[in-house]
Amino acid sequence: MSPRLPFTSALVTGASSGIGEALVRVLGEQAVPQVVVARRGDRLEALAASLPSVEVLVADLTSDNGLARVAARIASTAEPIDLVVNNAGFGTSGNFHELDPDRLDREIRLNIAALTRLSHAALAAMVPRGRGYLLNVSSVASFQPAPKLAVYAATKAYVTNVTESLHEEVRRSGVHVTALCPGLTRTEFQQVSNSESYAAQYPSFAWMSAEAVARTGLADVARNKALSVPGAMYKGLGLVTGVTPRGLARRLSGLVQR
Ligand SMILES: NC(=O)c1ccc[n+]([C@@H]2O[C@H](COP(=O)([O-])OP(=O)(O)OC[C@H]3O[C@@H](n4cnc5c(N)ncnc54)[C@H](OP(=O)(O)O)[C@@H]3O)[C@@H](O)[C@H]2O)c1
Structure with missing residues (x-):
């Protein structure tokens, strides 16, 4: 059980599996009223049936209509959202x-x-x-280039960068903004991104559970940390990457992908 969380309501995107579903379950332990967003409505309905006060919003966030409906729900003054989690995301591995x-x-x-x-x-x-609270799910892949996962790492570099900027921009407003940067986490991500080989490539200690990632992210946005990196190993890696010459980090990242 997490320490008492401050959120009065939440909206979580990508709630039908993995880290998003884990976030919803942790928030559900404290009966935080929630809106859950994803494309697979059957999964969201099953999740809503197992928790108190969950509203289902089926939307494809790559469509203008889906995105507009979710943005309108966040803007609602009648039923305000206290915590927004931008978690939906995917990658594409390969040349x-x-x-x-x-x-x-x-x-x-x-x-x-x-x-x-x-x-x-x-x-x-x-x-x-x-x-209010904004938690944007990025990745440790945002900290350096990633050959064979190039577009994904670049999208996450954007997420970390824009989120850190927003954290500073609103720092005196009372609103908390945090980038959650997980390392390898057991979810459907590997299947979706065609990176299932990672399971054999990386030792078991390198993998985190979606629940551990979710608990760390929620605790860190409550504390208003700009960056949240779950797991001691990934925190250490983040520090090392920060002081490694960029050319070396790029080469090492390329070797890891082989
Ligand atoms: N797993 C890892 O190792 C890892 C590491 C670092 C960061 N992350 C990040 O963590 C976040 C969650 O990923 P995950 O690992 O939990 O993967 P996941 O199990 O594949 O979950 C991805 C979620 O995003 C939703 N989604 C995908 N496309 C969507 C769309 N067009 N519109 C709305 N929702 C959509 C999926 O739901 P539907 O298919 O039902 O729409 C699903 O709920 C992602 O941003 C990912 O980049 C993951």
Whole structure:
């Protein structure tokens, strides 16, 4: 059980599996009223049936209509949202020139454009209110280039950067803004991003549970940390990457992908 969380309500995108579902379950332990967003409505309905006060909002965040409906829900003054979690995201592993460019376009629309639009909706509602929480799910992949996962790492570099900027921008407003940067986490991500080989490639101690990642992210946005990196190993790696010459970090990252 997490320490008492301060959120009076929440909206979580990508709630139908993995880290998003874990976030919803942790918030549900403290009966925080929630709106859960994803495309697979059956999964969201099953989740809602197992927890108190969960509203289901089925939306494809790469579509204009889906994105507009979620932004409008965040902007609602009748039923305000106290915590917004931009968690929905996916990656595409492989040689850049061999990948489907339409899929990369959808990846950029979800990981960057949708997150930006919903962050805007969140802060536009929260800053005048003088209260609120925005948690954007990035990745440790955002800290250096990642050959064979190039577009994904670049989208997450955007997420970490824009979120840190927003953290500083609203620091005196009463609103908390945090980038959650997990390392390898057991979810459907590997299957979706065609990186299932990672399971054999990386030792078991390198993997975190979605629940541990979710608990750390929620505790850190409550504390108003700009960056949240779950797990001692990934915190250490983040520090090492920060002082490693960029050319070396790039080469090492390329070797890890082979
Ligand atoms: N797992 C890892 O190792 C890892 C590490 C670092 C960061 N992350 C980040 O963590 C976040 C959550 O990923 P995860 O690991 O939990 O993966 P996951 O199990 O595949 O979950 C991804 C979620 O995003 C939703 N989603 C995908 N496309 C969507 C769309 N077009 N519109 C709305 N929702 C959509 C999916 O729901 P539907 O398919 O039902 O729409 C699902 O709920 C992502 O941003 C990912 O980049 C993951």
